[in-house]
Amino acid sequence: MLFFNKKKKSENENPLHTEYGVIKNTVFLLKKIKKYSPKLLVLLLAGVLAGSALQFLYSFIGKFVIDIVEVQATSADKDLAPLIKLLIITTVLDFVCMTMNAIANNRVWYNFIHVRMCVIKERIDKVLSMNYQMLEQPKILDMHQKALQAAGGNEQGVEGMMRTLYQMAIRATVIGVTFSAILVLDMRLILVLLLVSFIQSAFFRHTVKRDRKEVWDVLPPTWRKQEYMEQTTQNFDYAKDIRLFGMKHWLSKKQHEINKEQADKMCHSRNLWVYNTIFAHGMQVIVQAVVYGVLIYAVLDKNMSIGNFTLFVGLATSFSENMNDLLSLRGSIKEKSMQVDDHRSFMDLVMENEDECIPIPETDSYTFEFKNVSFQYEGAETYAIKNLNLTLSYGKKLAVVGLNGAGKTTFIKLLLRLYDVTEGEILLNGINIKRFKRKEYYELFAPVFQEVFLFAFPMDENVSMQNPQDTDSDKAYQCLLQAGLEEKILSLEKGVHTELLKVIHDDGVDLSGGEKQKLALARALYKDAPVIVLDEPTAALDALAEYHLYQNFDEMIGNKTAIYISHRLSSTRFCDNIAMFVAGEMVEYGTHDSLLSKGGEYAGMFEVQAQYYKEKEGETYEED
Numbered sequence: 255m256l257f258f259n260k261k262k263k264s265e266n267e268n269p270l271h272t273e274y275g276v277i278k279n280t281v282f283l284l285k286k287i288k289k290y291s292p293k294l295l296v297l298l299l300a301g302v303l304a305g306s307a308l309q310f311l312y313s314f315i316g317k318f319v320i321d322i323v324e325v326q327a328t329s330a331d332k333d334l335a336p337l338i339k340l341l342i343i344t345t346v347l348d349f350v351c352m353t354m355n356a357i358a359n360n361r362v363w364y365n366f367i368h369v370r371m372c373v374i375k376e377r378i379d380k381v382l383s384m385n386y387q388m389l390e391q392p393k394i395l396d397m398h399q400k401a402l403q404a405a406g407g408n409e410q411g412v413e414g415m416m417r418t419l420y421q422m423a424i425r426a427t428v429i430g431v432t433f434s435a436i437l438v439l440d441m442r443l444i445l446v447l448l449l450v451s452f453i454q455s456a457f458f459r460h461t462v463k464r465d466r467k468e469v470w471d472v473l474p475p476t477w478r479k480q481e482y483m484e485q486t487t488q489n490f491d492y493a494k495d496i497r498l499f500g501m502k503h504w505l506s507k508k509q510h511e512i513n514k515e516q517a518d519k520m521c522h523s524r525n526l527w528v529y530n531t532i533f534a535h536g537m538q539v540i541v542q543a544v545v546y547g548v549l550i551y552a553v554l555d556k557n558m559s560i561g562n563f564t565l566f567v568g569l570a571t572s573f574s575e576n577m578n579d580l581l582s583l584r585g586s587i588k589e590k591s592m593q594v595d596d597h598r599s600f601m602d603l604v605m606e607n608e609d610e611c612i613p614i615p616e617t618d619s620y621t622f623e624f625k626n627v628s629f630q631y632e633g634a635e636t637y638a639i640k641n642l643n644l645t646l647s648y649g650k651k652l653a654v655v656g657l658n659g660a661g662k663t664t665f666i667k668l669l670l671r672l673y674d675v676t677e678g679e680i681l682l683n684g685i686n687i688k689r690f691k692r693k694e695y696y697e698l699f700a701p702v703f704q705e706v707f708l709f710a711f712p713m714d715e716n717v718s719m720q721n722p723q724d725t726d727s728d729k730a731y732q733c734l735l736q737a738g739l740e741e742k743i744l745s746l747e748k749g750v751h752t753e754l755l756k757v758i759h760d761d762g763v764d765l766s767g768g769e770k771q772k773l774a775l776a777r778a779l780y781k782d783a784p785v786i787v788l789d790e791p792t793a794a795l796d797a798l799a800e801y802h803l804y805q806n807f808d809e810m811i812g813n814k815t816a817i818y819i820s821h822r823l824s825s826t827r828f829c830d831n832i833a834m835f836v837a838g839e840m841v842e843y844g845t846h847d848s849l850l851s852k853g854g855e856y857a858g859m860f861e862v863q864a865q866y867y868k869e870k871e872g873e874t875y876e877e878d
Contacts, residue, residue, distance in 0.1 A: 270393060270394075270397060270599060270603060271397070271595070271596070271599045272595060272598065272599045272602065273592070273595050274591075274594070274595055274598055275591070276587055276588060276591045279415065279591045279594045279595070279598070280415075280419060282594070282598065283369075283412065283415060283416055283419070283594070286369055286372070286373060286412075287369055287416070289372075290368065290369050290372040291365045291368055291369055293365070294361075294362065294365040294366075294369070297358050297361050297362050297365065298358075298362060298420060298423070300354055300357075300358045301354075301355060301358030301359055301362055301420065301424070302420070302423045302424050302427055303354070303427070304351045304352075304354035304355035304358060305355050305358075305359075305424040306424050306425075306427035306428045306431070307347075307351045308348075308351050308352065308355060309424075309428045309572055309576070310428060310431055310432060310568070310569065310572050311344075311347065311348060311351065312568070313564070313565050313567075313568030313569050313572065314565065315340075315344045316561075316564045316565065316568065317561040317562060317564055317565035318340055318344075318561070319337070319340065319341075319561075320559075320560050320561040320564055322336050322337045322340060323337070362420065366408065366413050366416050366417060367408065367413065369412075369413070369416065370405055370408070370412050370413040370416075373405050373412050373597070374405045376601065377401055377402070377405060377597070377600070377601065380600070380601055380603075381398065384603070385672075385692070386667075386672040386673070387672065387673045387674065388603070391632055394603070395478065396474045396475065396478075397596070397599060397600045397603070398600055399474040399477050399478055400474055400593075400596035400597075400600070401596050401597045401599075401600035401601070403474075403477070403593065403596070404593040404594060404596045404597040405597060410590060410593055411590060411593035411594060411596070411597060412593075412594055412597060414590045414593070415587060415590035415591060415593070415594055418583050418586055418587045418590055419587065421579070421583055422580060422583045422584070422587065425576040425577075425579050425580040425583065426580060428572060428573075428576045429573060429576050429577055429580060432569045432570075432572050432573040432576070433573060435565075435566070435569050436566065436569055436570055436573055442548075443544070443545070443548050443570065444573075446541075446544050447541060447544075447545075447570070447573060447574050447577060448577065450537050450540055450541050450544075450574075451574065451577040451578050451581050452581065453537065454533070454534055454537045454578055454581065454582070455578070455581030455582060455584065455585060457530060457533050457534075458530055458534075458581070458582045458585045458586075459584075459585040459588070461526050461527065461529070461530040461585075462585045462586070462588065462589045464526055465523050465526050465527070465589075466589060466592065468519075468522060468523075468526075469519045469520070469522060469523040470523075472519065473516065473519055476512060476515045476516050476519075477516075479512045479515075480509075480512055480513065480516065483505070483508060483509045483512060484509075486505070487505055487509065534578070534582075537578075538574075538578075541574045542571075545567065545570045545571065545574070546567075549563055549566055549567060549570075552566075606688070608691045608692070611689055611690055611691045612685070612689050612690065613690075613694070614682075614690055614694050614695065614697075614698065615682070615683050615685070617683065618648075618784070619648040619649075619683075620648055620682060620683060620698060620784050620785065620815065621645065621646065621647050621648055621682070621683055622645070622646040622669065622680065622681070622682055622785075623644070623645045623646075623680070623681040623684075624642045624643055624644045624645075624668075624678070624680055625643060625678050625679050625680070625681060626641055626642075626643060626677065626678035626679075627639060627641070627642040627643075627668065627675050627677065627678035627679070627680060628640050628641055628642070628675065628676050628677040628678055629664060629668055629673060629675055629676045629677075630676045636838070637676075637838050638661050638664040638838050639661050639664050639665060639668065639838050639839075640838045640839050641678075641839070642665070642678070642839070642840055643840075644833060644840060644843070646669075646815065646817070647815075648784075648815055649813050649814070649815055650815060650830045650831065651808065651815075651816045651817075651818070651828065651829040651830045651831075652816070652817045652818070652829060652830065652831050652832075652833060653817075653818045653820070653823075653826040653829040653831070653832045653833070654666075654817060654818070654819045654820075654832075654833045654835065655819075655820055655821065655822075655823055655826060655832060655833070655834055655835070655856070655859070656821060656834060656835035656836060657821055657836075657859075658821050659837075660821070660835035660836055660837065660838070661835045661837070661838040661839075662789075662790075662819045662820075662821070662835055663789055663790075663819065664838075665819075665835070666701075666787055666789050666817065666819055668680060669699075669787070669817070670696070670699055670701065670787065671687055671692060671695055671696075674688065682695075682698075697783065698783055698784050698785055699783050699785050699786075699787055700777070700778035700779075700781040700782070700783035700785070700786050700787070701778070701786075701787040701788075701789065702771075702774045702775055702777070702778050702786075702787065702788045702789065702791045703774070703789050703790075703791060704789055704790040704791055706770040706771055706773065706774040706791070708754045708755055708764070708765065708770065708773070709754065709755075710753070710754060710755040710757040710758040710759070710762065711753070711754065712748075712750070712751050712752060712753055712754070713730070713734070713743075713746075713749075713750045713751070713752050713753075713754055713773075714727045714730035714731070714750040714751060715730075716754055716773060716777075717730040717733055717734060717750075717773065717776045717777055717780050718730055718780055719777060719780075719781070727750055727751070729780060730750055730776070730780055731743070731749070731750045733776040733777075733779040733780045734750065734772075734773070734776045736776070736779055736810050737772040737773065737775040737776040737779065737810075738772050738806075739769060739772050739773065739776065742765075742769055746763065771791055771792065771803075774791060775791075775807055775810075778811075779810060779811070783814075784814060784815060785814065785815045785816070785817070786811050786814050786815070786816040786817070787816075787817045787819070788804070788807070788816070788817070788818050788819060789819045790819050790820055790821070792804070792820075801827075804818060804828070805828060808828055816829075822863055823856075823859065823860050823863055826846050826860075827846055829846070830845070831843065831844060831845060832844065832845065832846060832849055832856065834849065834854075834855050834856045834859075836855055841854070841855050842854050842855055842856050
C-alpha cells in the first residue's frame with residue numbers, strides 16, 4: 255500500500271478507518287479551538303455559568319417570594335420592603351445572567367463556525383496535496399465523502415460535537431447544583447430519577463447505533479452518485495449532448511432513483527427517532543408522577559412549606575430534564591464523535607515519508623529509464639502495463655502510439671509519477687524516482703492533457719497556473735501568441751487580463767474547444783520545463799490537423815525532451831523514436847522508417863490510417 259495509518263484500527267469494513275473515542279476527540283477539538291479561536295474558551299466558560307444559572311435561578315426566586323408572601327399574609331404589620339428588595343435583586347441577577355448568556359451564545363455560535371471553516375480548509379489542503387493515485391480508490395473516495403459530511407453543518411461532526419460538548423457542560427453544572435438539594439429531600443427520589451434517566455438513555459443509544467449502522471454508514475455511495483448527477487445535469491459542458499440526444503427524461507429518472515435511495519434511508523431514520531420520542535415522553539410521565547408523589551407526601555407528613563414544595567418541584571424537574579438531556583447528549587456525542595473519527599481518519603491518511611528524499615540532480619540533461627515496469631490498477635485482474643523496458647534520452651522526441659486502451663495514458667501517469675509502479679522501477683539519471691519529492695519531480699514536466707480545464711481566473715493566470723503576484727503577464731502573452739491565440743486576445747477588451755468563465759465574474763469569457771487546446775499549449779510553453787508531455791490533446795481533430803499542430807508545437811519547444819501520445823500516427827514522422835503499445839505491452843520500438851520496413855503492428859496501423867489522408871500525405875510531408 256502507498257499509505258498507512260499509525261493509529262490502532264478498529265474492526266471496520268474500511269481498514270483505514272480509526273475509532274479515536276470521545277475523550278481523544280474532545281482533546282482534538284479543544285486543540286483546534288485553542289489554535290483557531292482561543293478567546294472561544296473564555297466565552298464557553300461564561301456561557302456555561304450563565305446558562306446553568308438561568309435554569310435554576312427562578313426555582314429559588316419562587317421559593318423566596320412564596321415564603322415572604324406567607325409571612326406577610328399571617329402578619330398584622332404588612333411590610334412589602336423585603337419583597338421589593340428581593341424582586342430588585344433577582345431582576346438584576348436575571349438581567350446579568352441573561353445578558354451574559356446572550357452575548358456568550360452569540361459569539362460562541364459564530365466562533366464554532368469559524369473553527370469548522372478552518373477544519374474544512376485543512377481538509378481541502380489535504381485533498382490538494384494527496385497523491386493522485388489515492389484519489390481514484392473507492393475506499394479513499396468514501397472516506398473523503400464521510401469527512402466532507404463530518405464538517406458539513408453545525409449539527410453534525412466537528413461543529414456538532416463542539417456544540418454538544420458545550421450543552422453537556424451546562425447540563426452537568428445544573429445537575430451538580432440540583433443534586434445536592436434533592437439529596438437533602440429524599441435520596442430515594444434521586445435513585446428513581448437516575449434509573450429512569452438511564453433507561454431512557456439506553457434506548458436513545460440503541461437508536462443512535464441503529465441509525466448509524468442502517469442509514470449513515472450506507473449512504474456515502476449514494477451521496478457520491480448524487481454529487482455526480484448534480485454536476486452532470488448542471489455542467490454546461492454536457493448541455494449540448496443532453497439536448498441533442500434527448501437525455502432529459504433518462505437523466506431525470508436516474509436522479510430520481512438515486513434520490514429515492516436517500517429518501518428511503520432518511521425515512522427509516524426518522525421512524526427510528528419517532529419511536530425514541532414516544533418512549534422518552536412515556537418515561538417523563540413516570541418521572542412527574544414520582545416527583546409529585548414524593549413532594550405531596552412531604553407536605554402532608556413532614557409539614558414541608560409551600561415555598562420549599564415549589565423549590566423542590568423546580569429542582570427535581572430541572573434535575574430530571576438535565577439528566578435526561580445529559581444522557582441523551584452522551585449518546586449524541588458518541589454519534590458526532592464517530593463523525594469526527596471520519597474526519598480524523600481521512601486527515602491521518604499519509605503517503606510515503608519524504609523526509610529522506612534527495613534533491614533533483616542539478617543538470618540540464620535528464621534521462622528516464624523504465625526497467626521491468628509493470629502496473630496493475632487496484633481491483634483489476636490484468637496489468638495495464640506489463641514488463642516495460644524503455645529509455646527516454648535527453649532532447650529526444652518519443653511518440654507513444656497504439657489503439658485506445660493500449661496503456662499509453664497509464665505509461666504517462668507512471669512517468670509523471672501520478673501512479674507508482676506495481677513492479678520494477680523508473681530511474682531518473684540512474685536514481686529511482688521514488689527517492690525524489692513529488693512536488694520537485696513534477697517541476698520537470700510540462701504536460702498537456704486531452705481534457706483541458708479552465709479556472710475562473712484571468713487568462714494570464716490560467717497560463718501561468720500561479721498566484722497573481724507570481725504571474726508574468728508579458729510572458730503569458732507571448733506564450734499565448736506562440737500557441738496561436740493572438741486573434742482571440744486582440745478581440746478581448748482586457749487582453750490577457752480577461753476573466754475566464756462566468757462562475758465568479760459575470761463578464762467572464764469562455765473559450766472554444768480549439769482555443770482551450772491552444773491555451774493548454776501556452777501553459778506548457780510558460781512552464782518551460784525540461785520535459786514536454788502531450789497526452790492526446792488533439793483527439794478531437796482529424797489526423798492532418800493534428801499533424802500540423804504537433805509539427806508547429808515541436809518547432810516551438812526546440813531541443814527539449816518531448817513525449818507525444820496518440821492513437822493516431824500524425825506525430826510520428828518528426829519523432830526520433832516510436833513506441834508501439836498493444837494491450838499494455840510495448841511490442842515495437844524504433845524509428846518511423848525502421849518500423850514500416852519491419853511490417854509489424856505499427857506498419858499495419860499506419861497503412862490503415864494512411865487511407866484517410868493518403869491523397870494529401872505527399873503534399874503534407876513535402877512541407878517538412
